[in-house]
Amino acid sequence: MPRGIGKIKIRLPRTVHKGQVIAIKTLITHPMETGNRKNKKTKKKIPAFYINDVNAYYGDKLIMHSDWTTAVSANPFMTFYLKADKEAPLKVVWKDIKGGVYQKTVQITPR
Amino acid sequence: MYRLVTFLKMFVLTAAVGLVFGTFGSGTPAQAATKSSATIEQLTPSMSYAEYKKRYEKYYGDATAQMAEEGNPADFLLDDGKDLANKVVGSKGKSCASCHGKDAVKLKGAATTFPRYDAALKGIMTFPLQINTCRERQMGAKPLKYESYDQLALTMYIKSLSNGMPIRVSIDGLAQPFYKKGEATYYRRQGQLNFSCAICHVQYAGYKARANLISNNKHHADHWPGYRLKWNKTGSLQRRFRGCLKNMRAKRKPYESAEYRDLELYLTYINNGDLIQVPGMRM
Amino acid sequence: MKGNDFSHSRREFLKKTGLASAAILSFSALSSIIPVGGSSGWLGARDAEAAAEKGEDIKEVLKSTFGSRRIKMAKVNMKVPIIAENGAVVPISISSDLPMDKGNYVKKIYIFVDHNPHPLVASTDLTPASGKAAFSLRMKMRKTSPVRAILETSNGTLYGSTKTVKVTIGGCGG
Secondary structure (H helix, E strand, O other), X not given: OOOOOOOEEEEOOOOOOOOEEXXXXXXXXXXXXXXXXXXXXXXXXXXXXXXXXXXXXXXXXEEEEEEEOOOEOOOOEEEEEEEEOOOEEEXXXXXXXXXXXXXXXXXXXXX | OHHHHHHHHHXXXXXXXXXXXXXXXXXXXXXXXXXXXXOOOXXXXXXXXXXXXXXXXXXXXXXXXXXXXXXXXXXHHHHHHHHHHHOOEOOOOEOHHHHHOHHHHHXXXXXXXXXXXXXXXXXXXXXXXXXXXXXXXXXXXXXXXXXXXXHHHHHHHHHHOOOOOEOOXXXXXXXXXXXXXXXXXXXXXXXXXXXXXXXXXXXXXXXEEOOXXXXXXXXXXXXXXXXXXXXXXXXXXXXXXXXXXXXXXXOOOOOOOHHHHHHHHHHHHOOXXXXXXXXXXXX | OHHHHHHXXXXXXXXXXXXXXXXXXXXXXXXXOOOHHHHHHHHHHHHHHHHHHHOOOHHHHHHHHXXXXXXXXXXXXXXXXXXXXXXXXXXXXXXXXXXOOOOOOEEEEEEEEOOOXXXXXXXXXXXXXXOOEEEEEEEOOOOOEXXXXXXXXXXXXXXXXXXXEEEOOOOOOO
């Protein structure tokens, strides 16, 4: 729906307390083509193009890794959780099968 | 694939016809023959709003809570809409921001009084139409195509400035006949299935049409343009009208046609007082 | 009579195309008009299509992923809508109260949709730093199907939950 590929939004709670488990909500624009869909006009199959690998780093530590298949919806939305026990950047990296790498970093500052 | 689609269409038709005769056929007022558009069919809700809400919570409660908890994909459009409001276009070298302040912030609250009567148009002015009219007259720019990405983004952004403010649409004076027309459209039976908007959303709100719970007409006008899971896209209230009319197998009118504008006035007026919350997110 | 005329001319036609009438008698009306030479190719294509339509079998997928380990149907809370008007976007959230301590935590969360061509939707690795065994996503569903969420802990225990989501096409919701 939104224009372009790889536009990212990451939402954090407004205030983060130290040691609190927080939800990280992420959204990225990507067509997530399965490879089974046909172009209605040309009747040709649209080649597969999807994100298959997602990693989240808190500081320099990998805290979450997800393997995706074509069954994840277009413009994938994802929520994962994190124990905010230190002040560090959170980096989320998406990789697609054509070698595209999309990433965004947000700072987590617990009070 | 084509055969599958045809089969499904036939199935839907059969099911819908079954619904007409099955659900509506047992001596209810709805069984009365089609009335002329001049008179308004007397329909009463089958259940109180509280009862409807209870059913809604039972059926869709989890899904709605889940959606509220998650993000709204339409948020992307808000950022792009903001950029569009500041972008200079057209022959007069202006942007929305030239008149309405940076990021068009002076338009806060502007969306609450729409749709309203417009003297130049001699009809009802809806919010998207107002934006396009303003672009043409004041900026010398081309009108944006309805339901296009830019049009939705700009409308959504400017409308979102009024978020949290109650809708206060007026139907006094010259708007009155258009309100009456909108009401007549709402109650007019149309299409192969011979439904009106009111039959579902007034009389049978809270019952099911196939697997869907029919929604009550309260809170129908406060969250557009909004994101719908069914579309996996953002769309306007008028796109929703057209979707419903298609399912009624009725003739559809183009966006911002007089009939839809009047209908939008009626629907917004009966929801006066609702707080604007754009972009909305629905099933 | 018209019918006789038709069948006569049809027989003539078949004779002209060189097929023995004795062979035709054993065929039904429909199969006799299909060229014999092309029939195997035609059926072959249909078979391939049917196989692709069928996709992977969930039982085999589960077996290859988890072996013969038993899945306890407990401790997993899965939220999915009862119906989805658009199978391309079905929200799913999974959460669990299982501990996330250093020595004992939820290692993996799997999401399966039984009737998808490839049942596995996503598999997520968690660490104790996650603090909570939970994950949400929006997924595609080809048709009405059971949805399974399976959690694997660091010591190899499996917990699962399953719910059915109805995917309606057309629907009444405009």
